[in-house]
Amino acid sequence: MELIINGETQNFGESISIAELLRELNIEERIVAISLNSHVVKKGAWENTVLQNNDKLELLQFMSGG
Structure with a gap:
């Protein structure tokens, strides 16, 4: 199965x-937000959201710094 992750x-x-x-x-779940095929997926749905061939995901990881 192919997935497109961050391009x-x-x-x-x-x-x-x-x-x-x-x-x-x-990837730690607590520091990421996910878009699946241009729709934000809430963390509570991650376990039950099964990915399909050619799905497009954007994984946004949060960082702190100074």
Whole structure:
């Protein structure tokens, strides 16, 4: 299955949820916002939102700094 993540195509063996994708990419759930096919997905829906081939995701990671 191919997903387009932040403009780059990545391959995954089988369909996965958003939460599984974040674990696979080692991204902490508490510091990211997600857009799926131009729609914001609330954190409470990540476990049950199964991604489909060619879905387009934007992962926005929050950082602090000074």
